[in-house]
Amino acid sequence: MTVHDKVIKIIAEQGLLDVGDVSQTATLQDLGIDSLAVVESIFAIEEEFNINVPFNANLPENSDFDISSVSSIVKSVENLVAEQS
Amino acid sequence: MNRVVITGSGTVNALGTDVSETLLSMQEGKCGIGPLKFRDVDRLSIKIGAQIKGYTETDYFNRQELVLYDRVTQFAILAARQAVNESGLIFGGELSENSGVLLGTAAGGMNTWEDNYRAVFESGKNRVHPFVVPKLMNNAATSHVSMEFNLKGPSFTVSTACASSNHAIGLAFQMVRSGMVDVMIAGGSEAMLTFGGVKAWEGLRVMSKDACRPFSDNRSGMVQGEGAGIFILEKYENAISRGANVLAEIVGFAMNSDASDIVVPSQHGASTAMIRALKDARMDINDVGYINAHGTGTRANDTTECAAITKVFGAHVKKLMVSSTKSMHGHLIGGTGAVELLACIMAIRDGIIAPTIGYEQKDTSCDIDVVPNIARNAKVKGVVSNAFAFGGMNAVLVMRPV
Numbered sequence: 001m002t003v004h005d006k007v008i009k010i011i012a013e014q015g016l017l018d019v020g021d022v023s024q025t026a027t028l029q030d031l032g033i034d035s036l037a038v039v040e041s042i043f044a045i046e047e048e049f050n051i052n053v054p055f056n057a058n059l060p061e062n063s064d065f066d067i068s069s070v071s072s073i074v075k076s077v078e079n080l081v082a083e084q085s
Numbered sequence: 086m087n088r089v090v091i092t093g094s095g096t097v098n099a100l101g102t103d104v105s106e107t108l109l110s111m112q113e114g115k116c117g118i119g120p121l122k123f124r125d126v127d128r129l130s131i132k133i134g135a136q137i138k139g140y141t142e143t144d145y146f147n148r149q150e151l152v153l154y155d156r157v158t159q160f161a162i163l164a165a166r167q168a169v170n171e172s173g174l175i176f177g178g179e180l181s182e183n184s185g186v187l188l189g190t191a192a193g194g195m196n197t198w199e200d201n202y203r204a205v206f207e208s209g210k211n212r213v214h215p216f217v218v219p220k221l222m223n224n225a226a227t228s229h230v231s232m233e234f235n236l237k238g239p240s241f242t243v244s245t246a247c248a249s250s251n252h253a254i255g256l257a258f259q260m261v262r263s264g265m266v267d268v269m270i271a272g273g274s275e276a277m278l279t280f281g282g283v284k285a286w287e288g289l290r291v292m293s294k295d296a297c298r299p300f301s302d303n304r305s306g307m308v309q310g311e312g313a314g315i316f317i318l319e320k321y322e323n324a325i326s327r328g329a330n331v332l333a334e335i336v337g338f339a340m341n342s343d344a345s346d347i348v349v350p351s352q353h354g355a356s357t358a359m360i361r362a363l364k365d366a367r368m369d370i371n372d373v374g375y376i377n378a379h380g381t382g383t384r385a386n387d388t389t390e391c392a393a394i395t396k397v398f399g400a401h402v403k404k405l406m407v408s409s410t411k412s413m414h415g416h417l418i419g420g421t422g423a424v425e426l427l428a429c430i431m432a433i434r435d436g437i438i439a440p441t442i443g444y445e446q447k448d449t450s451c452d453i454d455v456v457p458n459i460a461r462n463a464k465v466k467g468v469v470s471n472a473f474a475f476g477g478m479n480a481v482l483v484m485r486p487v
Contacts, residue, residue, distance in 0.1 A: 039290045057290045058306045058384045
């Protein structure tokens with residue numbers, strides 16, 4: 001599986017959705033993922049890729065990790081994997 | 086119904102090892118937050134906290150005591166000694182039978198759990214000290230305070246995360262008010278600044294790496310603290326007849342539950358708790374001059390709390406002072422409401438309002454007077470202390486001068 005596929009799988013699991021229902025343009029809110037599930041998704045991403053994700057729930061827009069859409073999350077994870085591996 | 090007054094106070098926390106030092110620090114807007122110092126701190130991503138500086142347990146307790154006193158118990162005993170001493174009460178005979186202890190803690194003997202887990206899991210030891218259970222149990226601090234002062238009435242521990250102390254003080258108030266007891270020693274203690282204690286909080290992604298800045302637009306989260314705050318609650322008549330020095334009167338308390346989310350606070354729950362506490366106190370909203378906010382410095386708390394305060398107080402919000410002293414002493418979790426009660430007493434007795442330090446940028450969603458950075462002189466008729474815990478459990482106290 002690619003980074004993209006793995007991230008989609010993690011997001012789908014948090015949103016209790018099928019992988020096919022996670023569109024690139026969707027926001028986490030669209031997918032019914034609340035603040036607690038965001039934190040859990042980030043934990044799952046860190047565990048899956050063995051990376052550290054810089055994310056503070058108090059400053060989501062200031063974090064280097066862009067969670068504004070599914071595609072931005074995938075891109076951020078790809079960058080972190082490239083930087084930290 | 087008895088009127089209930091506070092006649093003694095004690096504390097150890099990052100701002101001071103007694104009440105006068107703590108209040109002086111609050112007046113000066115000192116920050117007790119700094120680099121954490123304990124084993125394995127380099128493995129944490131959050132490396133700051135409000136630790137009690139220069140604290141050496143052997144300065145206060147002997148070997149026999151230390152095999153039974155976790156750090157959380159040590160803090161409670163030290164604070165309780167100050168409070169009992171200030172009250173002038175000597176417990177014996179009937180008074181002893183009619184006095185109890187009610188303390189809050191979220192984590193109890195966390196250092197003991199951690200040290201012994203390390204011993205059996207990490208070091209592979211197959212034997213632990215025989216007193217591990219009585220040392221780590223959540224009621225250990227309460228029990229040792231009852232033994233130290235010979236208090237034979239009702240004593241127990243409450244654990245409602247960040248509202249533990251307010252629940253403990255509120256229930257103790259109700260017990261004295263109803264006549265169930267003559268005196269209650271009430272407050273809370275927490276010693277969660279351990280590797281595991283901070284590691285667990287880290288996971289939630291709500292902790293700040295640099296400072297606690299409640300209500301400031303550039304806030305970056307909460308910062309943990311440690312310590313205890315303990316108070317003597319007794320019947321007004323008894324306090325007056327024995328010539329005790331009354332610090333403040335507790336006039337109202339309410340608790341309720343959000344019943345909605347395990348971590349996200351509810352504006353309805355918070356505002357309802359404040360409304361009910363003021364009703365219990367029979368206090369008009371226009372008589373409230375100061376609110377010691379829960380003010381954790383997280384976006385979720387601060388915006389919800391400001392909205393709840395605005396809803397409850399309406400136009401009067403413009404005349405209200407609201408500060409979060411967590412910016413100075415950190416978030417003591419189960420002990421926090423007790424240390425914050427000291428700021429309430431200072432407002433009532435001394436007419437000094439503790440500031441919210443670290444305030445740098447106005448947050449338009451928090452349009453209230455947060456007493457930014459500098460303490461203020463002001464006479465207040467009524468004071469409210471908020472605590473809104475994880476799990477949606479809210480506990481609000483209302484006080485006034487006698």
